[in-house]
Amino acid sequence: MLTGEGSIATRPKTTRVVSAHTSVLARLKEIWRARELLVYLVRTEIKVKYKNSVLGLLWSMVSPALTLAVYTMVFGVFLKNGMPNFVIYLFSGLLLWNFFSTGILTATGVVVNNAGLVKKVSFPREILALAAIGSAGVFFFFQACVMVIFMVALQWAPAWPLLYLVLVAVVPTLVLSCALGILLAAVNVYMRDTQHLVTVLVGSAWFWACPIVYSFQETLAPRFGADGLGWVYFLNPLTILVMTYQRVLYGRLTVHSTQPTHALLHILPHWPVTTYLWGDGVVLVFALGLFYVAMGVFGRLAGNFAEEL
Amino acid sequence: MGSPAVEVQGVSKRFRLYHEKYTSLKERVIHAGRIPHQDLWALRDIGFDVHEGETLGILGRNGSGKSTLLKCICGVLQPTSGQVVVRGKLAGLLELGAGFQQELSGRENIYLNGSMLGLTKREVDRMFDDIVDFAELGQFIDNQVKFYSSGMYVRLGFAVAVNVDPDVLVIDEVLAVGDERFQRKCMERVKQFQREGRTILFVSHAPDLVRNLCDRAVVLADGEMVGMGAPGEAVRLFRERLLEAGDVLGAHEVEDALDVASEETPALAEGSDLIEPAGVGLAPAPVAAAAASATSDPAGAATVAGAATLAGAASGLIQGAEVRTRSRRDDSRPVRLVEVSCVLPAASTRRYLLPGEPLTIRVAFESTRAVTGVVFQLDIRNDEGLGLFSTDTEALGVPCDVQPGPSTFEFRLESVPLLDGAYDVNLGVQTSSGLSDWREPACRFEVMNPGRSTGAVAIPVQAALVGSGALAAATDGLALPADETVVR
Numbered sequence: 001m002l003t004g005e006g007s008i009a010t011r012p013k014t015t016r017v018v019s020a021h022t023s024v025l026a027r028l029k030e031i032w033r034a035r036e037l038l039v040y041l042v043r044t045e046i047k048v049k050y051k052n053s054v055l056g057l058l059w060s061m062v063s064p065a066l067t068l069a070v071y072t073m074v075f076g077v078f079l080k081n082g083m084p085n086f087v088i089y090l091f092s093g094l095l096l097w098n099f100f101s102t103g104i105l106t107a108t109g110v111v112v113n114n115a116g117l118v119k120k121v122s123f124p125r126e127i128l129a130l131a132a133i134g135s136a137g138v139f140f141f142f143q144a145c146v147m148v149i150f151m152v153a154l155q156w157a158p159a160w161p162l163l164y165l166v167l168v169a170v171v172p173t174l175v176l177s178c179a180l181g182i183l184l185a186a187v188n189v190y191m192r193d194t195q196h197l198v199t200v201l202v203g204s205a206w207f208w209a210c211p212i213v214y215s216f217q218e219t220l221a222p223r224f225g226a227d228g229l230g231w232v233y234f235l236n237p238l239t240i241l242v243m244t245y246q247r248v249l250y251g252r253l254t255v256h257s258t259q260p261t262h263a264l265l266h267i268l269p270h271w272p273v274t275t276y277l278w279g280d281g282v283v284l285v286f287a288l289g290l291f292y293v294a295m296g297v298f299g300r301l302a303g304n305f306a307e308e309l
Numbered sequence: 310m311g312s313p314a315v316e317v318q319g320v321s322k323r324f325r326l327y328h329e330k331y332t333s334l335k336e337r338v339i340h341a342g343r344i345p346h347q348d349l350w351a352l353r354d355i356g357f358d359v360h361e362g363e364t365l366g367i368l369g370r371n372g373s374g375k376s377t378l379l380k381c382i383c384g385v386l387q388p389t390s391g392q393v394v395v396r397g398k399l400a401g402l403l404e405l406g407a408g409f410q411q412e413l414s415g416r417e418n419i420y421l422n423g424s425m426l427g428l429t430k431r432e433v434d435r436m437f438d439d440i441v442d443f444a445e446l447g448q449f450i451d452n453q454v455k456f457y458s459s460g461m462y463v464r465l466g467f468a469v470a471v472n473v474d475p476d477v478l479v480i481d482e483v484l485a486v487g488d489e490r491f492q493r494k495c496m497e498r499v500k501q502f503q504r505e506g507r508t509i510l511f512v513s514h515a516p517d518l519v520r521n522l523c524d525r526a527v528v529l530a531d532g533e534m535v536g537m538g539a540p541g542e543a544v545r546l547f548r549e550r551l552l553e554a555g556d557v558l559g560a561h562e563v564e565d566a567l568d569v570a571s572e573e574t575p576a577l578a579e580g581s582d583l584i585e586p587a588g589v590g591l592a593p594a595p596v597a598a599a600a601a602s603a604t605s606d607p608a609g610a611a612t613v614a615g616a617a618t619l620a621g622a623a624s625g626l627i628q629g630a631e632v633r634t635r636s637r638r639d640d641s642r643p644v645r646l647v648e649v650s651c652v653l654p655a656a657s658t659r660r661y662l663l664p665g666e667p668l669t670i671r672v673a674f675e676s677t678r679a680v681t682g683v684v685f686q687l688d689i690r691n692d693e694g695l696g697l698f699s700t701d702t703e704a705l706g707v708p709c710d711v712q713p714g715p716s717t718f719e720f721r722l723e724s725v726p727l728l729d730g731a732y733d734v735n736l737g738v739q740t741s742s743g744l745s746d747w748r749e750p751a752c753r754f755e756v757m758n759p760g761r762s763t764g765a766v767a768i769p770v771q772a773a774l775v776g777s778g779a780l781a782a783a784t785d786g787l788a789l790p791a792d793e794t795v796v797r
Contacts, residue, residue: 013396013397013398013476014398015394015395016384016394016395016399017392017393017395018382018388018393019391019392020387020388020389034424034427036424036429037424037427040420040421040424048410048413051412052412116407117408118385119385120403120404120408121385121403121407121408122383122385303386303387306380306385
């Protein structure tokens with residue numbers, strides 16, 4: 001009943017080699033073979049996260065909505081930055097940022113948190129980190145849906161001809177998340193502070209280094225520009241990606257302030273589309289390089305996971 | 310046979326034992342480069358092939374590296390040097406239900422676990438019903454796994470692993486779980502796998518199971534492969550090693566390794582179609598044991614209660630290190646066996662027993678000093694190596710304090726209800742510091758059955774047509790000759 005048609009002896013078999021050194025390519029092949037496991041782990045992650053909660057998956061939409069409400073109140077109402085429909089601007093950046101940050105934050109702890117699995121079951125361990133990114137990707141999708149609802153409700157049209165940039169920018173974000181996620185997951189096994197460090201860095205420093213709740217063009221560019229240091233800001237690979245999203249979804253380069261002055265606000269730089277394409281492309285190349293390095297490091301460290309945990 | 314299913318090529322594995330583990334950044338920086346550690350080679354240059362369709366046993370006591378080796382084969386650990394080549398799909402049962410997600414239902418876990426073993430959804434779909442049937446979960450399949458009883462949990466784990474159609478199945482002492490009936494079912498499935506020509510790697514410190522199941526066995530000791538060969542040979546080697554290490558083994562561990570037999574008997578009995586398991590010991594013969602110096606009648610016939618406990622699979626790593634550093638002292642093996650003989654009740658007229666006759670096993674031994682709490686171990690096996698009866702003076706509640714010099718000790722079996730065959734008697738002496746001496750086989754005896762019933766155990770039986778009176782009745786079974794006195 002188990003054997004099916006072919007006998008055990010004659011059916012085709014794949015050969016697997018367990019040794020201290022496996023090439024990155026071999027590891028990638030293993031990951032590809034285990035892609036179905038990736039899907040299951042993503043599903044598990046999502047299911048488990050909301051298993052015993054009343055609102056369930058709705059939380060993935062409620063929590064960013066609450067964040068949005070707070071920031072909109074603080075910056076739009078109290079600090080009066082004067083940006084019309086600030087919530088759309090905020091959401092465009094936050095959308096991509098949330099994907100990136102939740103991805104790597106979960107990925108960092110994923111090997112340690114699944115110690116039981118890592119010690120007893122054999123599968124390419126990178127899958128765990130990738131599953132964390134994958135579930136962040138699913139939440140990204142849900143939040144994108146919320147974004148669409150917001151835009152419809154506020155009757156705010158994106159830059160329609162540039163809509164494809166949404167996909168262009170998400171690819172480098174994905175690769176960068178995977179690279180950092182894999183790297184940090186491995187390092188965290190040996191140095192448990194990584195988790196805390198990442199939480200602090202990603203949660204605050206990196207977040208504020210991205211033009212998400214403020215506009216680079218409006219606030220920082222004049223000062224940086226004067227010193228000729230504008231390029232430093234763009235060393236942060238997330239900057240250009242976030243700005244790409246804002247370019248598409250917020251869609252306006254300059255707006256009139258909602259404040260009584262009705263001053264002209266420069267939200268985004270007057271760049272041609274090719275600048276965004278190039279920028280995203282450079283980040284992608286960087287992310288791919290980092291991914292390769294991360295796979296190498298992970299491969300080196302993965303062999304001893306079971307004994308370190 | 311063809312090419313080997315598993316090739317283990319010069320595998321070594323080093324563990325670093327840190328006296329203190331520094332896993333935070335601060336500690337790493339402070340202690341950078343000089344974290345005190347001790348290298349422990351859990352495996353040293355292990356190499357062997359497992360042929361396709363073969364069942365290979367790996368024998369070794371706790372801390373000998375067998376689990377590490379299995380983990381390397383499964384790919385959970387990477388060897389420090391050398392490599393393992395596995396042809397075909399490998400399902401590892403390192404721990405039953407290891408990959409389960411507590412929050413998910415049994416159904417979801419089957420799919421998750423299946424994909425961990427490298428199956429596609431469609432393949433799991435096809436096997437799903439078999440898995441649920443095998444695990445006997447019924448309607449609980451949609452309950453969260455965290456609400457499962459430990460039995461259900463383990464059944465599901467085993468069911469998934471054996472139903473996923475592996476080419477190579479790796480089992481790490483997990484067969485002793487679940488109730489007796491499920492154990493038997495697992496054993497049946499393992500045998501089915503053997504018939505189907507699948508490769509099985511099987512780790513145990515239960516020699517009987519290895520003898521019963523395996524085509525060949527590898528013996529590991531302190532991370533080194535000390536031998537490989539036919540199971541009987543390997544078990545002998547394993548026992549020798551155990552004896553060598555006896556002085557550093559805790560009493561519990563020796564007992565553990567030698568007596569696991571009684572825990573495994575149900576499965577064995579099932580496997581060899583001999584008898585149905587009846588409690589812990591097969592053929593529970595009443596036995597009286599007494600030190601020769603004891604004058605009073607020992608507490609009559611003490612029936613042996615199952616005292617065997619399976620080893621906790623606690624890692625023997627640290628212990629392994631201790632084993633190597635502690636030196637062996639002759640002093641720790643004060644009691645030596647001189648001669649062991651089987652005393653037949655009618656030795657003058659015949660050289661065999663009749664079923665049900667008493668038997669005395671006389672042990673002449675020597676002690677270098679006065680020792681208190683000596684434990685004599687008795688182990689009777691048939692010529693296939695199946696454990697029939699094991700007991701020791703500790704289980705019988707007979708304390709033995711020996712004096713320096715030669716003495717004699719006797720196990721007096723009131724009745725040996727066995728049928729035709731030659732039987733080996735193994736004998737061990739244990740003191741508080743460990744196994745002091747062990748003979749295998751120590752002596753032999755034969756049983757001849759004058760009746761016409763066959764099998765292994767002599768069960769007194771009367772057959773009669775009910776209602777037709779005593780005329781049609783016939784008797785067969787224990788022939789207890791009235792003219793010979795039972796030694797008491």
